[in-house]
Amino acid sequence: MRFKFLLLLFIGFLSTFFGEIKAEENFCIYTSTKEYDNCIKNSDLPRKPKWPLLIGEGRGRYWLRSFNNIGYQLKSNSGKELEILKGNRIIGFYVKESIIVPREKIMGWRLNKEFRNNIYMWDFTISYLDEDFIKKEINFSLLDDAWGFGGRLKGDVVSEFLSAITKMNVGEERNKDFVNNLIKNEIKNLIKKQEIITVLIKVQNSDVKNCIELNKVKFPELTERTKNIEQKIYSLRSKLDIPTYKKLKPICN
Numbered sequence: 001m002r003f004k005f006l007l008l009l010f011i012g013f014l015s016t017f018f019g020e021i022k023a024e025e026n027f028c029i030y031t032s033t034k035e036y037d038n039c040i041k042n043s044d045l046p047r048k049p050k051w052p053l054l055i056g057e058g059r060g061r062y063w064l065r066s067f068n069n070i071g072y073q074l075k076s077n078s079g080k081e082l083e084i085l086k087g088n089r090i091i092g093f094y095v096k097e098s099i100i101v102p103r104e105k106i107m108g109w110r111l112n113k114e115f116r117n118n119i120y121m122w123d124f125t126i127s128y129l130d131e132d133f134i135k136k137e138i139n140f141s142l143l144d145d146a147w148g149f150g151g152r153l154k155g156d157v158v159s160e161f162l163s164a165i166t167k168m169n170v171g172e173e174r175n176k177d178f179v180n181n182l183i184k185n186e187i188k189n190l191i192k193k194q195e196i197i198t199v200l201i202k203v204q205n206s207d208v209k210n211c212i213e214l215n216k217v218k219f220p221e222l223t224e225r226t227k228n229i230e231q232k233i234y235s236l237r238s239k240l241d242i243p244t245y246k247k248l249k250p251i252c253n
Contacts, residue, residue, distance in 0.1 A: 033062045036157045047155070049164050052077040056085075056093070061153055063089070064124075064140040072140045074161060082106060082165055084126070084138060104182060105129040106166045108173035111159060113144075120144035124158060127173070133183055133236065180240055187236050191248060194229045197222055198251070211252040227251055 027048035028039035033055060039047045056064040056073035064072040071089035076082055080103050087095040107127040114121050122142040130136050144153040159170055198212050201219040214223045230251055237243075 033057070033157055036155065040154050047160060049079070049161055051079045053161065055158060055161055062142070062157065064142065064158075065089070066140050072138060074158070076161070076165055079165055082126075082128075082162075086138075099130075101128045103165055103167070106168075106174075107135060107179075108168060109162045109166065109170065111156075111170050122153070122156075122158075126162070129179070129182070132232070133179070133186070133239065183236050183240055184242075187233055187242070190229050190233050190236070194226055194233070195248065197226050197229075201226070208252055211250045213252045 026045065028043040028045040029048055029050045030036040030039050031050045031053055036047065039045070052075065054073060054075045055062055056071065064074065066072060069089050071087060071093060073085040073087070073093065073095075074082065075085060082101045082103070084099045084101065085093075085095050086097040086099075087093050105128050107129060109127070110125045112123045112125075114123065120143075122144055123139065124141070125137055125139050127135060127137045142153060142158065163169060198214065201214050201222050203213040203215050206213040214226065216223045
């Protein structure tokens, strides 16, 4: 019986494995901008990114430019998140800041093409929510230059990359209800964290009735962390005008 179960499990694994291989045969798969160029040059199949993938490495057609020698790289390890790398572009690329944005916190992206100074500029804007659910944007450009350093762009790897991660087309944006549900889920998760931590570090048999007394001496770091969680809960509630969660007592000062 055990052998039969293992055999069926193995057959199921093979079916899934070969099914994925067959599905990929219908696409030109790329894991780099170099392979992307090869897909355009040598294949008529629709293109599909495979993770991990980095865009903006080195100098050339896919150099993501900004002002004052500030540049960007876009990266994803699984296709479910976007990592935004910000750095200096002088000789190479030196990362100064890295921001990882989950797919659901990417609010949208836009592309505007303009002819400026005898060069076509592809201007991208990505909007996302930061850790405090404040909307932020990054802006960068690609040069579509037939004569200059970059060389004529073929295809649109950035748009394909962003579409694959966000599951949204250019110009689409998350609506208010979507964002509100994200905040509500975040509040629920934070309340669970606070409840778990406070059970572990509260003063047992405390005489204080109106708030939760934490053992600050024994657990200073967890106490500070719990207070930060509480403040974030209050902050997020204020965004949606949600009433206080009655089952969870406030932390004593």
